[in-house]
Amino acid sequence: MTKKIELLSPAGNLEKLEIVLHYGADAAYLGGELFNLRALADNFSNSDLEKAVVYAHNLGKKVYVTLNIIPHNEELNFMPEYVKYLEKIGVDGVIVADLGTFALVRENSNLNINVSTQASNTNWRSVKVWKDMGAKRVILARELALDEIKKIRDKVNDVELEVFVHGAMCMSISGRCLLSNYLTGRDANRGACAHPCRWKYNLVEEKRPGEYFPVFEDERGTYIFNSKDLCTIEFIDKIMDTGVDSLKIEGRMKGIYYAALATQVYRKAIDSYSDGKYEFKKEWLDELKTTSNRSFTSGFYLGKTDESSQNYDTNSSYSQTHQLVAKVIEKISDNEYKIQIRNRLFENEEVEIVKSDGTILKSKMPKFFNEKTEEYTDVVHPNTIARIKTDAKLEKLDLIRKKK
Numbered sequence: 001m002t003k004k005i006e007l008l009s010p011a012g013n014l015e016k017l018e019i020v021l022h023y024g025a026d027a028a029y030l031g032g033e034l035f036n037l038r039a040l041a042d043n044f045s046n047s048d049l050e051k052a053v054v055y056a057h058n059l060g061k062k063v064y065v066t067l068n069i070i071p072h073n074e075e076l077n078f079m080p081e082y083v084k085y086l087e088k089i090g091v092d093g094v095i096v097a098d099l100g101t102f103a104l105v106r107e108n109s110n111l112n113i114n115v116s117t118q119a120s121n122t123n124w125r126s127v128k129v130w131k132d133m134g135a136k137r138v139i140l141a142r143e144l145a146l147d148e149i150k151k152i153r154d155k156v157n158d159v160e161l162e163v164f165v166h167g168a169m170c171m172s173i174s175g176r177c178l179l180s181n182y183l184t185g186r187d188a189n190r191g192a193c194a195h196p197c198r199w200k201y202n203l204v205e206e207k208r209p210g211e212y213f214p215v216f217e218d219e220r221g222t223y224i225f226n227s228k229d230l231c232t233i234e235f236i237d238k239i240m241d242t243g244v245d246s247l248k249i250e251g252r253m254k255g256i257y258y259a260a261l262a263t264q265v266y267r268k269a270i271d272s273y274s275d276g277k278y279e280f281k282k283e284w285l286d287e288l289k290t291t292s293n294r295s296f297t298s299g300f301y302l303g304k305t306d307e308s309s310q311n312y313d314t315n316s317s318y319s320q321t322h323q324l325v326a327k328v329i330e331k332i333s334d335n336e337y338k339i340q341i342r343n344r345l346f347e348n349e350e351v352e353i354v355k356s357d358g359t360i361l362k363s364k365m366p367k368f369f370n371e372k373t374e375e376y377t378d379v380v381h382p383n384t385i386a387r388i389k390t391d392a393k394l395e396k397l398d399l400i401r402k403k404k
Helices: 014-022 046-058 079-089 099-108 124-133 146-155 179-184 233-241 256-274 282-288
Strands: 006-010 027-031 062-067 093-096 113-115 137-139 160-167 229-231 246-249 322-333 336-341 350-354 360-364 368-370 375-377 385-389 399-403
Touching: 006 014, 006 160, 006 256, 014 027, 014 046, 014 256, 027 046, 046 062, 046 079, 062 079, 079 099, 093 099, 099 113, 124 137, 124 146, 146 160, 146 233, 160 233, 160 256, 233 246, 233 256, 233 282, 246 256, 256 282, 256 322, 256 350, 256 399
Parallel strands: 006 027, 006 246, 027 062, 062 093, 093 113, 113 137, 137 160, 160 246
Antiparallel strands: 160 229, 322 336, 322 399, 336 385, 350 360, 350 399, 368 375, 368 385
């Protein structure tokens, strides 16, 4: 039996927290209403944070709160009381990127501190400095190959190491991007990134206004900054071989289907590795492709990236094979359930039921009882709560999907 490796999943709100913990995460990372790099996410009010900590701890799982903005002077005035509050409610750690924030957390609490990937740690000496200052964990920069991570682990073995294994990649070094601020006034380093790296760009010559030339020779144009999404499932054992302590999935602003499936797949891989019987299964990759993605890249893990890591195809920048249509929210009786509709659904439509253990059940949708109209119907629309009767064995938080 190898050491336990943590699976850390994103939670943009309470629903996503419940989902990722149900589908196999050991811990979740989330942001409060202050000081985090997802200002446009739902985020957690103070009362939601308290509920999140209680819910996770009742399951024997952890919650990390992000304090990872690069703050300006005035923001530091509000931080001490917030840090004390986070310690009071029992969060398991905070994620920080800034030296001043790090010092402030140390001065005002005994919270565990995880150093953010925003701190761009790419060598063992910088990791050791953070450890010597009191960091419990360092989240390594994304720009590292497997052998570099292994060297950091060998040189500094008394601090936890965390790495990203799945999700969106930033075109800038560990997310330190000024493009959004320059073009839109929305500061990526303060949580408000407009993602201009996903926009389409062409070259214009000074004396030929109105003539647009693609940066690469492609008649459809190109996204010159647009990285494919990170996916490491095909070599996840090699990452675990480096001795890291936590595997992190990106995606606090993504939906519950992505959060559930990504968590579930990497849970299976970690468990297979921990049991000493690891073997990659193609079905893991197939399941990840059911979620929305910009095609996949191995990032920097296997060496330097090239143009194959960029997503040039403007006609297919996102793809997925399946669509979430409903979530089971209550089991009423042995064959009756209450479901929340996420996309339009028809009677007799073929669907698949995704369970938390990875089981996929094929079924057909029965007639729906619409709780709002109190009528039976053969079609339901998004944001509807409906009751169904079916012989399929469902449980709360099962997800219902259909092929696109």
